[in-house]
Amino acid sequence: MSNRLEPATRHYDETLQKILKISARIFAEKGYHHTSVRDISRATRKSLAGLYYYFTTKEELLYLIQERCFLTLLQRWEQAASAHKDVHARIRAFAENHLSFFLHNMHEMKVMAHEDESLSGEFQDKILVLKRRYVKVLMDLLGELQEKEGGKRVDLRVATFALFGAMNWIYTWYQPRRDLPFSQLIEQMLRLYFFGLINGAKVDKHWLTSTDRAKGDDSFSIW
């Protein structure tokens, strides 16, 4: 038996959290393939032996970062969802959860987008299961909305991935000092998505009003 902590416990280990946070930053800056465990050791001020207590390979480290992102997104979504019954409000809550997560964890966002295919074997399979579960949440919500609205519908895969694309692309352009503050960014994205460029800005705030989480809640780091 190894003396390494099991996943469920590991996630609550503060040292591991710190290692994952720093590693995500370095992967985002240098790229996963250009980063060595020695770089992680230097940045975290942990010995190699100390690091290998938490993971056995660099790939496992990347896996742990991605796993943590998806688990956090799913857990926070479940918390947020329980407060809303209306499908509009639930979709807004999903988008807010996704955007606020990534805006507060830009390095992780970049690592998830860039290193999507750097995992292999069991690591890859496990992340794929989480990712499919996460995508299905939004796809089901959008399906439910279209069902409710009736009439012709936009293809559900196009609708789902267009929203993920619009949100996930943010890491490539968003500049906090230049662009809209976070809460307005979310509102504008949702207006655009639900009502389109032509009518988006004219629609009544109604269910576009941000929840508390989106109102400048800066504590939504996963770490």
Add this chain to the structure above:
Amino acid sequence: MSNRLEPATRHYDETLQKILKISARIFAEKGYHHTSVRDISRATRKSLAGLYYYFTTKEELLYLIQERCFLTLLQRWEQAASAHKDVHARIRAFAENHLSFFLHNMHEMKVMAHEDESLSGEFQDKILVLKRRYVKVLMDLLGELQEKEGGKRVDLRVATFALFGAMNWIYTWYQPRRDLPFSQLIEQMLRLYFFGLINGAKVDKHWLTSTDRAKGDDSFSIW
């Protein structure tokens, strides 16, 4: 003086075109950093000396791929734009040009998205100039549309990058056998973007009708 061809001429060299096309595929499959010039040599069946006639470093090769993508996008946009005066039609033409380019050049799309930051120095600067020029085309068009529509407006940077994000994300999910055929994908994306999820499917075809280029024109490879 080197005997290497100058850029303007190089672009019309068939051998270079073939090298760029094969290299884009290998970069997309293995990742830029995991690819060696030796891999390119093997796949193109060219000697290293033969390859170095066209580029001096792997980075220059990546630069040539990206430069060619942006130049092709811009040239084809200018051709398409000259056929339309109405701003709606021009935006549709821009989106069609962008999507059809990338759907027919998925490897290049992936390389552009993934290796965005793999260039440095002068290569990086030159691509940035092209990219800004390209982004500005869409931003100006969207600004013109909003000006025309009047009233409140969606933030122009959000509007611009949300559309690029929705379109550029396609390489991560689109499966030709499973998803909508190309011309319908474009139409649905545009409906969603202009009229939103809630009204998008209900809007009259009007200016959403695809132009000839989008109607299953499979010849839109850059090579």
